[in-house]
Amino acid sequence: MEPAATLVLFDIDGTLLRRAGPHHRQALERAVARVAGVAVSTDGIPVAGMLDRDILLEMLARAGVRGAAARRLLPEIGRAAQNIYVRICPDLRRKVCPGVRALLRALARRGVPCGLVTGNLERIAWTKMRRAGLEEFFSVGAFSGDGPTRAALLRLAAQRARRAGLIGRGARIIYIGDHPNDIRAAREAGARIVAVGTGVVSGEALLAGQPDLYVPDLRELRAAGILDGP
Numbered sequence: 218m219e220p221a222a223t224l225v226l227f228d229i230d231g232t233l234l235r236r237a238g239p240h241h242r243q244a245l246e247r248a249v250a251r252v253a254g255v256a257v258s259t260d261g262i263p264v265a266g267m268l269d270r271d272i273l274l275e276m277l278a279r280a281g282v283r284g285a286a287a288r289r290l291l292p293e294i295g296r297a298a299q300n301i302y303v304r305i306c307p308d309l310r311r312k313v314c315p316g317v318r319a320l321l322r323a324l325a326r327r328g329v330p331c332g333l334v335t336g337n338l339e340r341i342a343w344t345k346m347r348r349a350g351l352e353e354f355f356s357v358g359a360f361s362g363d364g365p366t367r368a369a370l371l372r373l374a375a376q377r378a379r380r381a382g383l384i385g386r387g388a389r390i391i392y393i394g395d396h397p398n399d400i401r402a403a404r405e406a407g408a409r410i411v412a413v414g415t416g417v418v419s420g421e422a423l424l425a426g427q428p429d430l431y432v433p434d435l436r437e438l439r440a441a442g443i444l445d446g447p
């Protein structure tokens with residue numbers, strides 16, 4: 218197959234899925250308790266738009282575990298969180314945001330490769346996609362644990378898509394996300410950004426970040442529309 222001229226990357230929480238339940242937070246909390254032996258909740262941590270890695274570091278800091286000691290625990294906590302999430306993740310087919318399936322099908326018909334760029338740990342991300350019935354649409358991804366920032370994850374996902382022959386050199390990279398952090402990351406990585414208002418952030422706040430395009434939900438976004446512009 219010819220390498221495509223466009224790669225569309227999607228955030229997960231608030232973008233592809235919403236109100237997916239407390240299971241992800243629970244998995245992080247139980248993993249910290251199991252591995253670090255401290256009870257901490259995610260309450261009060263602004264988890265939207267954050268990488269799981271940073272959420273875990275913040276939880277550990279609140280329990281008094283910081284710096285190198287915290288970073289040393291991360292790999293094992295990450296493995297535990299993923300194992301727990303795989304076991305407790307519910308059926309998510311009814312949590313798919315409006316317009317998502319139609320957009321993914323339209324992009325697939327046009328031969329546009331799609332990928333995931335999310336703050337979720339990798340197995341948590343793929344488990345959500347499988348339980349939502351969306352897994353088949355994504356051929357590449359970058360996840361918490363693959364890099365230190367969301368911008369680094371965007372660059373990495375694009376590089377993986379190029380190496381896999383999905384896109385050519387100079388292909389346009391479009392990121393779709395629901396949080397000001399997604400807008401900033403796309404700018405930093407040189408990607409175009411479509412902000413969608415299905416997450417916890419208001420449309421006004423997203424527009425203040427000056428995305429290339431803002432839509433209240435993905436029903437407003439036609440495949441042709443994002444491929445021709447912004």
Ligand SMILES: [Mg+2]
Nearest residue numbers: 228230231395
């Ligand atoms: Mg999000």
